[in-house]
Amino acid sequence: MSEPNERLDDTAFKQELAGLIPHLRAFARSLCGDATLADDLAQDAMLKAWHARESFQAGTNMKAWAFTILRNIFYSEKRRSWRRSSLDPEVAEATLVSPANPGDGLDLLALRNALNLLPDDQREALILVGAGGLAYEEAAEVCGCAVGTIKSRVSRARKAVMELLDNNEIGFSGDSGIRASEAFDDIMGQAAAISSAHES
Amino acid sequence: MDDKKTGGRKVADTERKRRGDRLGEQLRRLYDDVTHENVPDDFLRLLEEADRSHSPDSHNKSS
Numbered sequence: 132m133s134e135p136n137e138r139l140d141d142t143a144f145k146q147e148l149a150g151l152i153p154h155l156r157a158f159a160r161s162l163c164g165d166a167t168l169a170d171d172l173a174q175d176a177m178l179k180a181w182h183a184r185e186s187f188q189a190g191t192n193m194k195a196w197a198f199t200i201l202r203n204i205f206y207s208e209k210r211r212s213w214r215r216s217s218l219d220p221e222v223a224e225a226t227l228v229s230p231a232n233p234g235d236g237l238d239l240l241a242l243r244n245a246l247n248l249l250p251d252d253q254r255e256a257l258i259l260v261g262a263g264g265l266a267y268e269e270a271a272e273v274c275g276c277a278v279g280t281i282k283s284r285v286s287r288a289r290k291a292v293m294e295l296l297d298n299n300e301i302g303f304s305g306d307s308g309i310r311a312s313e314a315f316d317d318i319m320g321q322a323a324a325i326s327s328a329h330e331s
Numbered sequence: 332m333d334d335k336k337t338g339g340r341k342v343a344d345t346e347r348k349r350r351g352d353r354l355g356e357q358l359r360r361l362y363d364d365v366t367h368e369n370v371p372d373d374f375l376r377l378l379e380e381a382d383r384s385h386s387p388d389s390h391n392k393s394s
Contacts, residue, residue: 177378261359262358
């Protein structure tokens with residue numbers, strides 16, 4: 132009954148792929164940091180996905196499928212080295228601080244910096260699951276590893292990022308105009324950290 | 332003493348959850364900052380070109 136490889140027609144495929152472009156760009160940005168290089172990567176992935184459309188099985192998650200292609204290009208073509216250029220803090224700041232809410236920029240910059248300190252495998256797992264909205268199973272497929280591996284990477288990444296943000300005061304709680312409730316939260320956060328340290 | 336300890340743990344759990352939620356929210360913000368950008372024209376142009384160069388009704392490659 133079911134075709135072994137049910138295909139979308141080209142028009143439907145193209146439409147769905149075009150809808151995924153923003154996600155390809157976001158995932159690429161998380162891998163290589165620099166926006167221009169990330170767009171090059173996302174374009175390559177989009178075209179490669181288009182040419183590989185016959186291997187896409189209708190009814191499966193095209194986002195996970197396209198992310199797999201993008202990630203393979205990234206790792207196979209040694210574009211990992213691009214990442215180094217992304218660590219320039221001024222560039223990171225310029226791309227992050229949105230004019231609409233400048234205060235949030237600091238929080239996001241701190242988060243971006245913390246993410247940059249994670250091992251590659253943990254960072255991508257956290258992005259795919261925590262931001263990209265992939266299920267653990269889908270993220271495992273993208274990264275070519277077991278579901279349990281993805282789960283443990285995500286959990287280690289979350290823990291590490293939270294610790295980095297705790298220890299690194301660069302703006303996660305905002306420096307100016309700190310509200311009393313926030314100050315209270317910070318104190319409670321420290322208390323929680325101390326008490327959990329005692330527990331273990 | 333015991334009361335105090337469980338109370339403290341509850342606060343710690345709530346705090347941990349609050350921070351976890353906040354992290355999730357900020358991760359999505361970081362990602363959505365990009366997904367909400369306008370897609371550069373290049374992308375759709377390249378996709379259209381790829382589609383056209385591979386004309387759907389020509390099964391033979393001698394175009």
